Amino acid sequence: MPHILIVGGSIAAATAAGTLRADGWDGAITILGEEEHPPYSRVPLSKGVIAGLLPVAATELPPLPGDVEVRTGQRAVALHGELRAVELADGSRVPYDGLVISTGASARRLAGAGQQGELVVRTLEDAEAIAARVGEARTAIIVGAGFLGMEVASTLVRLGLDVTVVDRDPPLQRLLGTYLAGVLVAAAVESGLRVLIAPDGVALAGNPVSGVSTREHGELSADLVVSAVGDLPNVEWLRTSGLPVQGGVVIDSRCAVAPDIVAAGDVTVQELVPGVFRRSPHWTSAVNQGRVAARTLLHAESASPTASYFWTEQFGCDVKLVGELPFDGEPRVVDGDVTKRSALLHWPRDDDFGAAASLNYRLPIVKLKALAAGAAAPAGGHP
Amino acid sequence: MGVEIVINKAACEGHGLCELTAPQVYGLDEEGQAVLKQPVNESNQAAAEAGARVCPVAAIEIRR
Numbered sequence: 075m076p077h078i079l080i081v082g083g084s085i086a087a088a089t090a091a092g093t094l095r096a097d098g099w100d101g102a103i104t105i106l107g108e109e110e111h112p113p114y115s116r117v118p119l120s121k122g123v124i125a126g127l128l129p130v131a132a133t134e135l136p137p138l139p140g141d142v143e144v145r146t147g148q149r150a151v152a153l154h155g156e157l158r159a160v161e162l163a164d165g166s167r168v169p170y171d172g173l174v175i176s177t178g179a180s181a182r183r184l185a186g187a188g189q190q191g192e193l194v195v196r197t198l199e200d201a202e203a204i205a206a207r208v209g210e211a212r213t214a215i216i217v218g219a220g221f222l223g224m225e226v227a228s229t230l231v232r233l234g235l236d237v238t239v240v241d242r243d244p245p246l247q248r249l250l251g252t253y254l255a256g257v258l259v260a261a262a263v264e265s266g267l268r269v270l271i272a273p274d275g276v277a278l279a280g281n282p283v284s285g286v287s288t289r290e291h292g293e294l295s296a297d298l299v300v301s302a303v304g305d306l307p308n309v310e311w312l313r314t315s316g317l318p319v320q321g322g323v324v325i326d327s328r329c330a331v332a333p334d335i336v337a338a339g340d341v342t343v344q345e346l347v348p349g350v351f352r353r354s355p356h357w358t359s360a361v362n363q364g365r366v367a368a369r370t371l372l373h374a375e376s377a378s379p380t381a382s383y384f385w386t387e388q389f390g391c392d393v394k395l396v397g398e399l400p401f402d403g404e405p406r407v408v409d410g411d412v413t414k415r416s417a418l419l420h421w422p423r424d425d426d427f428g429a430a431a432s433l434n435y436r437l438p439i440v441k442l443k444a445l446a447a448g449a450a451a452p453a454g455g456h457p
Numbered sequence: 458m459g460v461e462i463v464i465n466k467a468a469c470e471g472h473g474l475c476e477l478t479a480p481q482v483y484g485l486d487e488e489g490q491a492v493l494k495q496p497v498n499e500s501n502q503a504a505a506e507a508g509a510r511v512c513p514v515a516a517i518e519i520r521r
Contacts, residue, residue, distance in 0.1 A: 085511065089478065092507030096479065117513045136509045136519045361474050361511040385472065392470075438489030439473040 076101040078371065079168055081150045081160055082176035082308075083107020085115065085357060086339025088135060089364030090174045091142045097372055103141070106148040106160070106168065108177070108308075109197060113138070117357055119201040120225040121387060125233045126205045133198060150177065153315040155332065172371045175312070175323055175337035176364065179305035179355060184217065184278050191282025193300045195226055204300060211235060211297035215286055217276050219245035219269070221386050223302030224262065228388035230298075231265050238268040238294065240276050240286060245269055251400035254393070254419070254431060257412060261389040270294075305355060307341045320351040329367035336370050338363035356384040381443045391415060394439065396446040397429025408451045410435055416457035420445055461520040462497050462505050466490060468516035475517060479508030491516065 078094060078101060080087045087105050094103055107113065114133040122128030138144060152161040159167040181194035193207075194200050212235060216227045219241035230237045239245060245262070246255035263269060272288035278299065279287040285295030307322035317331055318324035322343035329336045339360035343351040362380055385394045395401075401421045410417030410433070418437060421429040430446035437455035445452055462482075471489030475482075482505045484494045491512075497505045509517035 088510055089507065092503065092510055093478070096501075096504035096507045115513065115515065132515065134515075136506060136517070138510075139503060139506065357513050358472075358474065361478060365478055380477070383472075394472075436471070436489060438471055438485050438487070440485065441489075 076171040077169065078103050078172040078174065079160060079170035080105045080174040080176060081311075082174075082178050082339070082341065083109060083111075083113050083144065083146065084176065084178050084339065084360070085113060085135070086176040086178070086360040086364040086367075087174065088113040088138060089361050090176065090338060090368040091138055093365045093368035094372065095139045095142070097369060099368075099372055101171075102143070104143045104145065104168065105138075106150060106162070107144065107146045108149045110147050111198060112144050112146060114198060116196070119198070120195050120222055121229060123198070123201040124195060124204040124226060125208050125229045127229065127233065130198065130202070150311045153312055153317070155315055155317070155335070158334075171334065173335045174364075174367055174371070175331065175335065175341060176339045176360075176367075177308040177311065177341045179307045179322075179340040181301070182304045182306050184276070184301050184303060185283065186278070189278060189281050189283060191280075191284075192278060193283075193298070195222060195300065195302060196305065204298065207298055208233060208235070213296040214238070214298040214300065215240060215294060215296040216300050216302055217241070217278070217286060218302035218304070219243070220249060220302065220304065221246070223300075224258070224388045225386060226300055226302055227262070227267055228265070231262075231267055231389070235298070236268075237266070238270060238296070240270040240272055240288065240291070240294070242271070242273055242275055244271060247400075249399050250395075251402050253404055254401055257415070257433065258386075258388065258391055258393070261391050261415060265389045267389070305340065307343070307353070309341060320345075322351070322353055324351065325363070325367075328370040329363050330370050334371070336367035338367040354382060358383050381446060383439060383443070390434075392434050394432045394437075394442060395429070396431070396439075396442050397421065398427065401429045401431070405429075405431070408445065409455060410457055414457075418445070418451075418455055422448065459499075460497060460502055460506070462493060462509065463518045463520060464491050464493065465516045465518065468514050469512075470514050470516070472513055474511040474513065475508040478511045479504040483508050
């Protein structure tokens with residue numbers, strides 16, 4: 075019986091498997107996950123599990139179809155394309171007829187050789203390790219002020235900790251642009267977050283880690299030190315595969331990599347313009363790519379590109395965003411009032427690829443997408 | 458084997474990923490709330506479940 079093998083066991087994998095079945099594929103499907111859990115949601119980790127504010131059960135996904143075989147604790151070490159087989163850490167080989175690469179990414183770490191105790195937020199175990207320590211903690215330092223770092227900071231502030239974020243760049247600015255980053259950072263500082271900028275970089279101090287060291291601010295210590303400094307696509311196992319890897323595995327707009335091989339999720343990059351490869355490591359991308367990848371394997375159909383959409387929740391700001399980051403310049407305020415932190419914003423462009431954001435403002439996503447693409451101000455939204 | 462799909466209106470934040478994944482089953486109403494567009498039966502059950510799985514706020518429950 076023909077066999078589709080999905081290497082990697084997170085939401086891109088679960089979505090690919092679900093789409094294959096929904097589209098009528100009745101051959102065998104196997105998911106090989108490196109973690110010891112079946113696919114789960116990472117979304118609640120930074121938003122609550124790290125602080126014990128949400129139970130581990132909040133990460134559970136609705137079960138996969140019973141006829142999808144999920145093998146946990148299986149790490150792929152090599153792809154033998156000429157044999158149509160994936161080699162596992164124990165030396166065994168798993169054959170496939172169609173392959174989905176969805177091995178995700180791993181947290182980037184800052185610890186030096188032999189330095190123990192670095193905390194990151196990527197897996198359920200990472201989140202539980204932090205949750206086990208927050209009860210005793212009064213102070214926290216978060217290294218990295220991107221989406222993840224700021225969400226972690228927000229959760230810990232909510233729990234009552236004295237929290238400092240430190241980054242080389244101003245928080246969120248590289249991602250969101252100066253305007254929107256400014257709005258969110260103002261809300262964060264108002265909530266009690268301390269923000270330190272260290273352009274020369276941040277090193278972890280102590281062994282086990284007990285603080286950070288910067289040129290600009292010296293040594294700082296805290297009860298809890300969490301690194302949120304990005305993630306690295308898990309592509310080591312593809313090194314000898316001959317597949318195109320540029321930071322991540324290179325996919326086209328149909329998520330195709332090579333004949334009968336597709337990829338989806340945090341492991342992927344797309345070539346935006348020749349020579350420029352970009353990741354889109356968001357839940358929405360993983361879901362969208364998992365779906366498109368499955369359809370490409372089944373139907374070889376061309377996918378219709380969908381506008382980039384993602385969101386963040388931090389410091390009382392619920393922000394939904396459509397468009398390619400960063401959002402440069404001042405937006406047009408379509409409705410609401412930014413000073414009251416409830417507004418609908420539009421960054422127009424001459425082509426159809428503008429950007430739009432809703433800040434604590436209820437509007438169906440399809441309307442936000444239409445606004446980004448230049449449609450007239452939508453009706454029916456409200457703070 | 459029938460299933461019932463229950464959308465938790467209080468939890469739904471209108472991200473629309475259910476609709477993206479299974480447009481034949483889910484839609485968004487004027488308020489941006491996820492709604493079932495048709496009853497779930499054997500022919501669309503796999504799609505309904507796939508759409509439930511991608512909800513980032515776990516607002517869609519599959520009851521067997």
